[in-house]
Amino acid sequence: MYSYKKISYQMEEVMSMIFHGMKLVKSLESSLPEKPPESLLTSLDEIVKTFSDANERLKMLLEIKNSETALNKTKPVIVSVANQMLMQMEPGLMQEYWLRYGGSTSSQGTEAMFQTQLMAVDGGGERNLTAAVERSGASGSSTPRQRRRKDEGEEQTVLVAALRTGNTDLPPDDNHTWRKYGQKEILGSRFPRAYYRCTHQKLYNCPAKKQVQRLNDDPFTFRVTYRGSHTCYNSTAPTASSATPSTIPISSVTTGHSVDYGLAVVDMADVMFGSGGVGTNMDFIFPKNDPS
DNA sequence: ATTATTTGACCTAG
DNA sequence: CTAGGTCAAATAAT
Numbered sequence: 001m002y003s004y005k006k007i008s009y010q011m012e013e014v015m016s017m018i019f020h021g022m023k024l025v026k027s028l029e030s031s032l033p034e035k036p037p038e039s040l041l042t043s044l045d046e047i048v049k050t051f052s053d054a055n056e057r058l059k060m061l062l063e064i065k066n067s068e069t070a071l072n073k074t075k076p077v078i079v080s081v082a083n084q085m086l087m088q089m090e091p092g093l094m095q096e097y098w099l100r101y102g103g104s105t106s107s108q109g110t111e112a113m114f115q116t117q118l119m120a121v122d123g124g125g126e127r128n129l130t131a132a133v134e135r136s137g138a139s140g141s142s143t144p145r146q147r148r149r150k151d152e153g154e155e156q157t158v159l160v161a162a163l164r165t166g167n168t169d170l171p172p173d174d175n176h177t178w179r180k181y182g183q184k185e186i187l188g189s190r191f192p193r194a195y196y197r198c199t200h201q202k203l204y205n206c207p208a209k210k211q212v213q214r215l216n217d218d219p220f221t222f223r224v225t226y227r228g229s230h231t232c233y234n235s236t237a238p239t240a241s242s243a244t245p246s247t248i249p250i251s252s253v254t255t256g257h258s259v260d261y262g263l264a265v266v267d268m269a270d271v272m273f274g275s276g277g278v279g280t281n282m283d284f285i286f287p288k289n290d291p292s
Numbered sequence: 293a294t295t296a297t298t299t300g301a302c303c304t305a306g
Numbered sequence: 307c308t309a310g311g312t313c314a315a316a317t318a319a320t
Contacts, residue, residue: 180297182312195311199296211311 016200017054021047156226162219176230178210190216198230206230 028035028043035043178196186193191214198208207228215221 179295181314183297183299184310184312187309193310197312 014054014057017050017057021050021054024050158224158226159215160222160224162214162222174224176208186213188216189213191219200230 024043024047028040028047177199179199179201180194180196182195183192184195194212196210196212198206200206201208208230209227211225211227213223213225215223
């Protein structure tokens, strides 16, 4: 049996794959002129495979979803949902495609990209759903645990002020989701150092980590050190309107570069599958503020 | 029932 | 050996 948590988690993976695909497209696009045919082929292969995988995965998810909710009206709508999501996620990319492939007012380019994949949903490809979904089964119990190497790329240190508002001043909140995995007393520091890693480390090897250390002299300030940039595309939405920086950078030293996407994939999954209980609310098709 | 945090053990570079 | 970083089992939170 599948829980809904599981499914929306799977949805996250699908969205991540799509993001990755789009990234590949962009990178190909920017280096298109000076690309030798061989490497062009390689790039295209990779892109096709990425989207194809996402397509397969999405098909399975929809099969599951449809079989679990006796209702059946999702299919025609999915395309527009995908479009809507893409517009939210990558307006820039959409625009590019409109210009290039002569779309009209609606998002033709991207629509075309996805139509092929999503139409296939109707084709009722009977697949072994269970096999692919519950893959993470038993493995060799004694893996000689690989140890971390030294120096994992860039490093960025930021000083942030603790929140003055009332209570515990501990969690400075950037726009990523972190999972604490350790805490250590540091020699010569009055306060412990906390270790976090990206929550979506599982969504294939997102290496992002951070350390949070309260300053000795100024307990109202934290030193946050970031290591590795996110390869997951699941930043929590920094909505343009809600510019409430709960975290105030005082100063920063940067040696790296990171990409931020506008909307969390997690939220995408919620749009499509809802975050609530099982089999409820088929209105997930429309935006939250839909009048109806 | 799943996901997150806590915390001592464990690991590795120096 | 020590110090800092990470793992993972127990525990808490949702």
